[in-house]
Amino acid sequence: MGTTVLNRSSGGVVRGLTDRWVAPGADLPLLLCLVIGFVSMYGPTYWDLAHTIWATDEQGHGPIILAVSIWLLHQRRNQLADVVAQPAYLAGGAALLLGLLSYMIGRSQGIWILEVGSQILVLSAMLLIFKGYAALRVAFFPLFFMIFMIPLPGALVAALTTPLKSLVSAVASQILFYAGYPVGRSGVLLTVGQYQLLVADACAGLNSMFTLEALGLLYMNIMGYTSIARNLTLAILIIPISFVANVIRVMILVLVTYHFGDEAGQGFIHGAAGMVLFMVALVLMLATDKVLDIFIPDRTRKAKAAS
Structure with a gap:
């Protein structure tokens, strides 16, 4: 037997968190305790990330992903509040145990994938314990995005x-050579005119592929695509799109260095080339999406839009 303890006009985003409380506002202290506990647990993790790998070019997308995940959860707050509580204690307890175990091992042994990844399990466990599978389905994409x-x-x-x-x-180098530029290559060392450029790890594309894949999934979620075939095809095509964007980035740096000197190539333009990479990748992704709309139309989404 449950009661509605808060309404939205009085900050009721936590309304219906659990049916076990009957006193008005009794679930708000519980929610605050959970938030404080989560922050106390993962605050040191975020601090370490901010002062180590998140400060590098290769993993600098981490804070952005976190912010977007929080925003996505915030967008679903009313849906979560409206879910009728049907706690899944067994599944939630198992997820919580696994999450805490992963956190302890990752934190003590310095294994980022376990320490950072454990929060997804912990958050999933909280939803299962207090709300059940319906709430987990509502929050699935924000948690997956993490x-x-x-x-x-x-x-x-x-x-x-x-x-x-x-x-x-x-x-x-091959494209620039065919374009008439005096470009030579030895491994990852490019020579253009009197200058030599070493293609760094940040220009390799692995981390940008990872980031662009996240961007593509976010785009598909915002667009509300329901076609599995379309989503899967676009997700796969983001990999070559990312590769092409990285090639264009390297070509820009080579051309800037050749025409304006090494100082220009390693200065502001070098940082701006990273923005060009994402702009090119975004344009290519949108163009690919338009082509897919011809061959793999999302009929469910179009039907909803028409109605």
Whole structure:
């Protein structure tokens, strides 16, 4: 037997958090305790991330992913409040145990993928325990999106970065050579005129692929696409789109260096090239989406829009 303890006009975003409380406002202290506990637990993790890998070019997308995930959860706050509580204690307890275990191992052993990834399990467990599977379905995408803020394993980055750098360097140098520029290549070292440029890890594309994949999934979620075939196809095509954008980025840096000197290539233009990468990738992704709309139309979304 449950009661409505708060309404939206009095800050009722936590209304209906659990049916076990009968005193007005009794769920607000519980929610505050959960928030304080979560912040106390993961605050040191965020502090360490902010002063280590999130401060690098390769993993600088982490805070953005976190902010977007929080925004997505905030957008669903009323839906979560309206869910009728049907707690799944067994599944929630198992998820909580696994999440806490992952956190302890990751925190004590310095394993980012376990420490940062554990918060997804902990948040899922809270939803299952207090609301049930319906709430987890509502919050599924924001929680899934948080995967992209988990730092990539160093071994995986090392294994994929070198071949990606070589391929990006080869394609960029070949295109510029055919365009008439005096470009030579030795591994990931490009020579143009009197200048030499080393293609760095940040230009390899691995982390930008990861970030652009997150951007693509966010775009599909905002657009409300329901076609699995369309979503899967666009998600796969983001990989070559990211590669093309990285090739264009390297070509821009080579051309700027050749025409304006090494100082220009390593200065403001070098940072701006990163913005060009995402602009090019976004344009290519939108163009690809338009083409997919011809071959794989999302009929469910169009039907909803028409009604």
